Amino acid sequence: MTTLPSLTLLDAVNDMLLAIGQYGVNTVEISDVMDVSIAKSELVKVTRAFQTESFAFNTDLGQIMSPDVDGLIAIPSGVVRVHATDRSRNVSIRQHPEGGMHLWDGDNLSWEFSEPVECRVVWAYTFEALPPVAQQFAMISAARKFQQRVIGNPNIDQLLAQDEARARLTLQREERVNRNTNVLTQNPQMVRAYRGYRRGA
Numbered sequence: 001m002t003t004l005p006s007l008t009l010l011d012a013v014n015d016m017l018l019a020i021g022q023y024g025v026n027t028v029e030i031s032d033v034m035d036v037s038i039a040k041s042e043l044v045k046v047t048r049a050f051q052t053e054s055f056a057f058n059t060d061l062g063q064i065m066s067p068d069v070d071g072l073i074a075i076p077s078g079v080v081r082v083h084a085t086d087r088s089r090n091v092s093i094r095q096h097p098e099g100g101m102h103l104w105d106g107d108n109l110s111w112e113f114s115e116p117v118e119c120r121v122v123w124a125y126t127f128e129a130l131p132p133v134a135q136q137f138a139m140i141s142a143a144r145k146f147q148q149r150v151i152g153n154p155n156i157d158q159l160l161a162q163d164e165a166r167a168r169l170t171l172q173r174e175e176r177v178n179r180n181t182n183v184l185t186q187n188p189q190m191v192r193a194y195r196g197y198r199r200g201a
Helices: 009-019 034-051 134-148 154-186 189-201
Strands: 059-065 080-083 091-095 101-105 117-123
Touching: 009 034, 009 080, 009 134, 034 134, 134 154
Parallel strands: none
Antiparallel strands: 059 117, 080 117, 091 101
16 A cells, blocks of 8 residues: 655645745755745744644653753753643753753752753654644644735635644644543553453443
8 A cells, every 4th residue: 555755845835835826846945036945934933833832742751851960951952841740840941151051940040950850841843753734734834924924915814724723623633632542551540441441341
């Protein structure tokens, strides 16, 4: 059985160009074609921005973040949000005075940690690394912003707004399924209860 490949950055940019009546291109590395550069820029911005909401596909629970020899906890590239698993702890991401993003201890007003911190970490992936439903939402949302910026046609905007709402709904449905599945598989009591239900069904 032949399956369809995932969308590429080029696929998305060409779809965005089509939304404003432009022809597609063979590569996104065209610096002298303004519309291509704008479309690519909007797609990158939307792809990063919407992922800050936190989804099952880009969120790691129980991530252990350990301090270095100086007690500092550097934030890896691509991380957009960090929260301590223990909600009573006040930690956040900040720019360290000597450079780079680090974890800040808001309780003690300090950069230094004496022990690892268990965190909920949210990552921002590239467009091509996203699951299909997330790619679809990012592409349509970026196409709408691209259209508003380049030609600003209210009729096209209305159509894209409807497509964006449907894509968002699909993404939210997928998220609910993934979150519920994670609850079942990560909680032993829920697993036993579910299996008992299935046997009795």
